[in-house]
Amino acid sequence: MSKRFSIGGVTVRRGETLDVRLKISETYTGEDVSIPVRIIRAKQTGPSVFVSAAIHGDEIVGTGIVHDLLSGEPAELRSGTLVLIPVVNVFGFENHDRYLPDRRDLNRSFPGSISGSLTNRIAHKFMSEIVHQCNFGIDLHAASQSRTNFPNVRGDLSRPEVRRLAKAFGCELVVNGKGPEGSLRYEACKAGCPTIILEAGEPLKVEAAMLEIGVRGVCNVLRELGMLPGELERPPFQYLVNKTTWVRAEVGGLLKFHTNPGEVVREGQALASNFGILGDRQNIIRSPVDGIILGMTTLPAVKPGEPIVHIAIPGAGIETLEAAVDGLSPDDLHGRVRSDLATNTATHEDPDHVRVQD
Numbered sequence: 001m002s003k004r005f006s007i008g009g010v011t012v013r014r015g016e017t018l019d020v021r022l023k024i025s026e027t028y029t030g031e032d033v034s035i036p037v038r039i040i041r042a043k044q045t046g047p048s049v050f051v052s053a054a055i056h057g058d059e060i061v062g063t064g065i066v067h068d069l070l071s072g073e074p075a076e077l078r079s080g081t082l083v084l085i086p087v088v089n090v091f092g093f094e095n096h097d098r099y100l101p102d103r104r105d106l107n108r109s110f111p112g113s114i115s116g117s118l119t120n121r122i123a124h125k126f127m128s129e130i131v132h133q134c135n136f137g138i139d140l141h142a143a144s145q146s147r148t149n150f151p152n153v154r155g156d157l158s159r160p161e162v163r164r165l166a167k168a169f170g171c172e173l174v175v176n177g178k179g180p181e182g183s184l185r186y187e188a189c190k191a192g193c194p195t196i197i198l199e200a201g202e203p204l205k206v207e208a209a210m211l212e213i214g215v216r217g218v219c220n221v222l223r224e225l226g227m228l229p230g231e232l233e234r235p236p237f238q239y240l241v242n243k244t245t246w247v248r249a250e251v252g253g254l255l256k257f258h259t260n261p262g263e264v265v266r267e268g269q270a271l272a273s274n275f276g277i278l279g280d281r282q283n284i285i286r287s288p289v290d291g292i293i294l295g296m297t298t299l300p301a302v303k304p305g306e307p308i309v310h311i312a313i314p315g316a317g318i319e320t321l322e323a324a325v326d327g328l329s330p331d332d333l334h335g336r337v338r339s340d341l342a343t344n345t346a347t348h349e350d351p352d353h354v355r356v357q358d
């Protein structure tokens with residue numbers, strides 16, 4: 001909550017809003033490569049919060065969320081400082097690529113170093129210029145290539161402040177986990193800046209319902225911290241998830257899905273049928289647990305061992321969760337999230353009614 005806030009050598013005073021280009025690298029021709037940053041400081045003191053997107057350069061849903069924030073509610077910022085970063089991995093964003101030009105993953109390279117690789121230097125710059133000046137962080141992600149994620153917040157729930165932010169964001173599912181070593185959330189938390197991530201939708205897409213979930217979530221966190229006026233907009237239900245499992249293909253083939261992101265599934269329920277390339281069915285892939293679909297592949301061609309469905313296993317009774325999901329209106333945001341995502345993983349008829357070739 002310092003009185004002085006400066007990024008890239010530019011000082012932003014209380015009550016000011018400034019756009020800064022934070023130099024992170026150079027091109028082959030020696031031109032500056034910079035991260036665009038907007039800093040909004042309220043007159044009243046309060047926490048400093050960063051919202052970052054596209055650390056993985058192809059996960060652009062966060063860029064869309066930050067865009068909507070730039071033109072929306074944070075204009076009424078009541079206290080504190082909001083730092084909005086629509087694109088962190090500028091190189092990857094330009095190439096529609098998750099990685100940096102040296103093929104390193106920026107989100108495994110924090111806290112970075114001043115004299116290390118290209119990626120390490122960018123990570124170090126982001127840590128020293130942004131994370132170290134902030135009290136809290138929200139990092140926005142989508143699923144990785146050829147996958148989609150039902151919107152969920154992740155964080156190290158053993159940290160009370162992370163737990164507070166994660167719950168306030170307002171996703172139905174809050175997944176407990178520190179994140180991998182070298183990830184921004186892991187290293188930011190270690191450096192004293194409690195940070196959560198949002199995982200929502202597919203890479204290279206900005207889906208309407210994901211935007212709504214993201215903007216509502218960031219504003220909820222700012223309301224929780226007293227930086228925006230108003231009450232939190234809560235989801236119809238919320239589950240803290242300590243365990244998830246991936247269901248994988250056992251044989252090579254082409255999938256027909258029988259489920260969608262956000263659906264509640266029971267142990268033994270058919271998730272997908274795996275067909276041989278000439279149309280013969282090889283096997284039905286069934287859920288090993290009671291749970292809710294957290295993520296799915298969007299690419300139905302699979303080899304043995306490739307992940308198909310990611311299932312969250314909620315701690316509490318599945319019947320309650322099932323009833324809550326059944327009770328959602330298709331017009332409500334949480335219903336629309338499901339129908340948006342279902343367009344990416346077309347479902348097919350119940351396998352019990354599919355002709356089996358013996």
Ligand SMILES: [Zn+2]
Pocket residue numbers: 056059107141142143
């Ligand atoms: Zn990511």
